[in-house]
Amino acid sequence: MKPQKVTKAVFPVAGLGTRFLPATKSVPKEIMTLVDRPLIQYAIDEARAAGITEFIFVTSRGKSALEDYFDRAPELESELNRKGKTELLKVLEDTNMDSGAIAYVRQNRPLGLGHAVWCARRLIGDEPFAVLLPDDVIAAEQSCLAQMVEAYQETGGNMVAAMEVPPEKASSYGMLDIAEDRGSIVRAKGMVEKPKAEDAPSNLAVIGRYILDPKVLHNLHETKLGTGGEIQLTDAIAEEAGWGGTGVYGYRFRGMRYDCGSKAGFLQATVAFGMSRPDLRDEFTAYLNDMMAQLKAAE
Numbered sequence: 001m002k003p004q005k006v007t008k009a010v011f012p013v014a015g016l017g018t019r020f021l022p023a024t025k026s027v028p029k030e031i032m033t034l035v036d037r038p039l040i041q042y043a044i045d046e047a048r049a050a051g052i053t054e055f056i057f058v059t060s061r062g063k064s065a066l067e068d069y070f071d072r073a074p075e076l077e078s079e080l081n082r083k084g085k086t087e088l089l090k091v092l093e094d095t096n097m098d099s100g101a102i103a104y105v106r107q108n109r110p111l112g113l114g115h116a117v118w119c120a121r122r123l124i125g126d127e128p129f130a131v132l133l134p135d136d137v138i139a140a141e142q143s144c145l146a147q148m149v150e151a152y153q154e155t156g157g158n159m160v161a162a163m164e165v166p167p168e169k170a171s172s173y174g175m176l177d178i179a180e181d182r183g184s185i186v187r188a189k190g191m192v193e194k195p196k197a198e199d200a201p202s203n204l205a206v207i208g209r210y211i212l213d214p215k216v217l218h219n220l221h222e223t224k225l226g227t228g229g230e231i232q233l234t235d236a237i238a239e240e241a242g243w244g245g246t247g248v249y250g251y252r253f254r255g256m257r258y259d260c261g262s263k264a265g266f267l268q269a270t271v272a273f274g275m276s277r278p279d280l281r282d283e284f285t286a287y288l289n290d291m292m293a294q295l296k297a298a299e
């Protein structure tokens, strides 16, 4: 039997973004811009390309700029219309969500990623759903989530995006315990959240894209506080990897992932996306080459 279609996605965006202070004192981290689009727009575009039609945001206090971003801006639109700026009006179209396509639920206590997803349980109901962490920006020809939705047709169960990392990085990720490696898809027999290098069951890390069975919501309800005193999504998914569970699969996606939760990652993404934009490529690349030449000369 083919798995049910995935049409709902959860975007956990309640974090304080302290790593980007002072910017995040008044601007939600997800609104920070990569070239000229907020981080969250990249995740939304990726989800849309994968067939997602219902978008659930788990927010917190101080995130109202996010809600405004996805709302219509009548004054701005009529001004652009009046000036005949059709190109810009088209750019704005991607930011508009149909009424009812987007929902917000608040996480009123910072109890971790697992708790954030659990907060959306009533909106998800009893069907498979996706989770996208907007900090992980993935540049790919076919959207990473779309690749996963295709692979999920084969596996069903639960699927997480996966990527090899060096051992010393294991403590920053959920790490997969591999039962069977089939190439792009691996079947996992467990998952550990942020283990020490010596305790990591493999070097395959979980990246912030998930397709989950609703049983994970049930597990979250019972999940105890885990690593860092938080309710870990990893723990609730790991329960499905064991005997009698719905199954857990890692998917080695094709694409380049940027960790925009860190300053270095954000800067790398800015350079990569700047260089891949047709309207900026030439000028920006010439500048970077120039800068590298100057650095070399100064050595």
Ligand code: G1P
Binding pocket: 113, 133, 136, 172, 173, 174, 175, 193, 194, 205, 206, 207, 208, 233, 234, 261
């Ligand atoms: C979260 C998850 C972790 C995953 C990571 C991917 O951690 O808890 O399992 O590997 O995202 O980016 P965070 O980076 O939010 O601490």
